[in-house]
Amino acid sequence: MITCDVVVVGCGGVGSAAVMHLARRGLRVVGLDRFTPPHDRGSSHGRTRMIRQAYFEHADYVPLVLRAYRLWSELEQAAATKLYHETGLLEIGPPDGAVVPGVMAAAARHGLDVSQLSANDVRRNFPGFVVADGMIAAYERRAGYLRVEQCIAAHLDQARAAGAVIRSEESVQHWNATGSGVVVTTDREQYRANKLVITAGPWAATLLEDLNIALHVRRKPQYWFGPAAESYRADRGCPAFLYETRDAQRRDAGVFYGFPIVGPEGLKCAEHSGGGDVADPLNLNRDVDDADLGRVRGFLNNSLPGVTTTLVDHAACMYTMSPDENFIVDRHPRHNQVVFAAGLSGHGFKFTSVLGEALADLATTGSTELPIGFLGLKRFQS
Numbered sequence: 001m002i003t004c005d006v007v008v009v010g011c012g013g014v015g016s017a018a019v020m021h022l023a024r025r026g027l028r029v030v031g032l033d034r035f036t037p038p039h040d041r042g043s044s045h046g047r048t049r050m051i052r053q054a055y056f057e058h059a060d061y062v063p064l065v066l067r068a069y070r071l072w073s074e075l076e077q078a079a080a081t082k083l084y085h086e087t088g089l090l091e092i093g094p095p096d097g098a099v100v101p102g103v104m105a106a107a108a109r110h111g112l113d114v115s116q117l118s119a120n121d122v123r124r125n126f127p128g129f130v131v132a133d134g135m136i137a138a139y140e141r142r143a144g145y146l147r148v149e150q151c152i153a154a155h156l157d158q159a160r161a162a163g164a165v166i167r168s169e170e171s172v173q174h175w176n177a178t179g180s181g182v183v184v185t186t187d188r189e190q191y192r193a194n195k196l197v198i199t200a201g202p203w204a205a206t207l208l209e210d211l212n213i214a215l216h217v218r219r220k221p222q223y224w225f226g227p228a229a230e231s232y233r234a235d236r237g238c239p240a241f242l243y244e245t246r247d248a249q250r251r252d253a254g255v256f257y258g259f260p261i262v263g264p265e266g267l268k269c270a271e272h273s274g275g276g277d278v279a280d281p282l283n284l285n286r287d288v289d290d291a292d293l294g295r296v297r298g299f300l301n302n303s304l305p306g307v308t309t310t311l312v313d314h315a316a317c318m319y320t321m322s323p324d325e326n327f328i329v330d331r332h333p334r335h336n337q338v339v340f341a342a343g344l345s346g347h348g349f350k351f352t353s354v355l356g357e358a359l360a361d362l363a364t365t366g367s368t369e370l371p372i373g374f375l376g377l378k379r380f381q382s
């Protein structure tokens with residue numbers, strides 16, 4: 001039996017940040033992962049993750065994302081590496097859609113620097129993008145991408161430097177609350193700790209089974225295409241993009257996103273909406289799905305016609321959807337010594353730096369000054 005102050009289960013996006021924050025507070029922390037993070041088996045791989053401030057999903061995320069930007073910058077300085085690349089972000093959609101009106105509302109509420117554009121403005125300023133008459137757009141300058149695997153590696157390096165022990169290729173089978181502490185059983189060891197942090201991504205439902213939260217895992221492919229016109233390169237001013245097509249108003253389909261060309265792998269593009277159910281995240285189908293690829297190619301042909309839709313690379317990933325598509329970050333209602341983040345619903349990576357800090361607060365003091373109240377379990381109680 002190994003004893004420590006805190007066990008963190010899962011050292012992916014959120015867990016790597018939590019381990020670092022906890023270790024920096026002088027605690028004896030053990031981070032456990034069934035793979036060797038950063039890895040491509042969970043939800044945090046594929047080179048890039050979008051980061052943006054004017055949050056159309058829910059304006060309450062804005063203060064959290066602003067704190068996340070600051071923490072990413074501090075991590076870059078501590079690790080002496082560049083993680084955030086500011087490319088700007090072009091968001092396009094119908095005037096009665098969810099994206100552009102939501103972006104403009106969040107920007108107005110929080111005083112963010114976002115410009116609303118007409119279809120003609122987009123054609124003039126971003127000639128690589130085709131926009132139908134009647135669509136509108138928003139341009140956010142303080143947005144871009146994070147290098148996802150490097151972010152996790154940097155958090156884990158900093159965690160180790162602060163004294164944390166990261167144990168890879170070790171799978172947690174179950175945990176038990178014992179008095180005010182926990183016992184965590186893996187396929188190799190048992191750990192006794194005062195606190196437990198669960199950040200298991202697509203496997204959260206298994207480790208938080210007793211909470212009975214309906215978490216659904218979706219298969220989400222990512223694609224890289226090329227060659228493409230020079231105007232789609234980040235160093236030629238091409239922004240990241242998020243495009244809500246008219247289809248998105250009728251069904252869960254037709255929201256596409258992507259990143260400008262930043263390396264030999266070409267332009268990344270994928271569909272944010274939809275995705276097949278994943279019954280067992282350990283057995284995710286990683287093959288190319290022709291129907292899914294066809295939809296992304298169709299979008300590119302219509303909207304970014306200067307990109308050749310020859311596939312250069314692909315990767316399958318997973319979204320873990322909560323019932324309302326907002327994260328769930330809280331203490332376990334029956335075991336105060338257990339805290340967790342789950343159901344990041346396909347938009348959580350940009351927040352992982354701040355969620356790690358929030359979990360460290362919850363685990364050490366039982367509360368946090370970070371504005372995460374809207375992400376609590378309570379909202380499902382009614």
Ligand SMILES: Cc1cc2nc3c(=O)[nH]c(=O)nc-3n(C[C@H](O)[C@H](O)[C@H](O)COP(=O)(O)OP(=O)(O)OC[C@H]3O[C@@H](n4cnc5c(N)ncnc54)[C@H](O)[C@@H]3O)c2cc1C
Nearest residue numbers: 010012013014034042043044050172201317344348349350
């Ligand atoms: C294709 C795709 C595109 C995305 N794009 C964006 C984007 O542009 N911007 C954005 O902000 N977000 C985006 N997201 C969402 C974001 O990447 C995820 O919300 C975030 O990475 C999830 O982090 P996590 O820590 O919850 O999960 P993970 O990073 O998967 O970490 C969970 C970890 O727990 C470990 N684990 C699980 N169970 C056990 C166990 N029993 N024992 C030991 N270890 C265990 C796993 O091995 C894994 O390392 C995207 C997601 C996908 C799939």
